[in-house]
Amino acid sequence: MTTPKEKKMLYCNILLLLCALPAIISGFILEFKQGDTTGINWTWIHIATSLGALLLTCIHVQLHWGTLKMWRKGLAQLRTKSTKFMTYLYLLTLATGIPATIYIIAGHGHTHLGGIHGKFGIVAAIFMFLHIWKRLKWFKNRTSQSAAPLRLKVDADKCKRCNLCVKRCPAQVFERQEKQVVALHTEYCFQCRKCVAHCPTHAIYE
Ligand code: HEM
Ligand code: HEM
Ligand code: SF4
Ligand code: SF4
Numbered sequence: 001m002t003t004p005k006e007k008k009m010l011y012c013n014i015l016l017l018l019c020a021l022p023a024i025i026s027g028f029i030l031e032f033k034q035g036d037t038t039g040i041n042w043t044w045i046h047i048a049t050s051l052g053a054l055l056l057t058c059i060h061v062q063l064h065w066g067t068l069k070m071w072r073k074g075l076a077q078l079r080t081k082s083t084k085f086m087t088y089l090y091l092l093t094l095a096t097g098i099p100a101t102i103y104i105i106a107g108h109g110h111t112h113l114g115g116i117h118g119k120f121g122i123v124a125a126i127f128m129f130l131h132i133w134k135r136l137k138w139f140k141n142r143t144s145q146s147a148a149p150l151r152l153k154v155d156a157d158k159c160k161r162c163n164l165c166v167k168r169c170p171a172q173v174f175e176r177q178e179k180q181v182v183a184l185h186t187e188y189c190f191q192c193r194k195c196v197a198h199c200p201t202h203a204i205y206e
Pocket of ligand 1: 009013016017020057060061064083086087090128131132135139191
């Protein structure tokens with residue numbers, strides 16, 4: 001089963017991986033190189049790949065809006081809490097990396113901001129490696145035919161039939177029946193957890 005949104009997520013994540021890895025590696029080279037003997041302009045390689053990764057990260061995060069809502073409602077699990085921490089670190093990396101780029105483009109050369117950016121960048125990169133490492137199974141699932149959807153159920157006692165899950169699930173997993181709401185097509189679920197985030201009575205469980 002592959003929904004259009006799931007395909008978008010797969011392509012976006014593969015491109016993001018291809019862009020983020022050279023961005024992180026070139027960042028590390030910039031931080032640890034002792035005098036450049038290679039003649040390669042690592043700063044520009046780093047800026048170009050980082051900007052590409054930034055664009056793809058925006059799309060990536062937009063595709064996970066459901067999870068972000070979950071954080072707000074305090075329903076996040078540890079897995080997503082560490083993603084949250086990584087997001088803050090990434091924002092700090094951006095807040096220092098973008099001005100450093102502007103200084104370089106404006107001809108002011110390297111400033112102390114670059115050094116601060118590098119420190120944030122290294123910590124963010126460690127979390128990014130963990131973020132990717134923990135999701136290698138996701139890539140494996142999506143590229144083989146056996147994606148693992150969430151086997152969600154609705155607790156009929158807690159459900160107040162507000163229909164939010166029916167409306168919000170992008171994969172149309174839920175169905176309103178005469179007396180209850182059921183998770184009928186769990187095979188289409190692509191784990192966005194929007195339903196869990198929106199359910200006001202926490203009636204949806206795995
Ligand atoms: C560096 C390259 C990155 C790769 C390859 C990557 C890959 C992935 C994958 C495979 C997933 C789970 C599958 C899915 O539902 O799409 C995921 C989830 C997520 N990623 Fe990333 N990601 C990267 C960077 C980032 C960054 C920089 C942020 C935040 C600024 C971010 C935020 C999220 C969020 C919010 C989720 C959903 C929550 C979760 O599963 O923990 N990702 N990412
Ligand atoms: C993927 C996240 C990123 C990581 C892990 C990262 C890491 C690093 C590291 C370790 C350095 C070396 C710092 C030093 O020379 O002491 C660096 C330099 C630099 N980064 Fe990033 N960076 C990231 C994202 C970005 C972004 C999004 C931009 C903005 C487009 C950017 C722009 C720069 C610039 C201009 C420098 C050179 C700074 C200077 O030497 O003055 N980086 N980065
Ligand atoms: S059932 Fe829930 S987690 Fe699965 S696709 Fe629908 S909203 Fe997302
Ligand atoms: S969002 Fe929760 S309470 Fe509302 S219909 Fe769905 S399961 Fe029931």
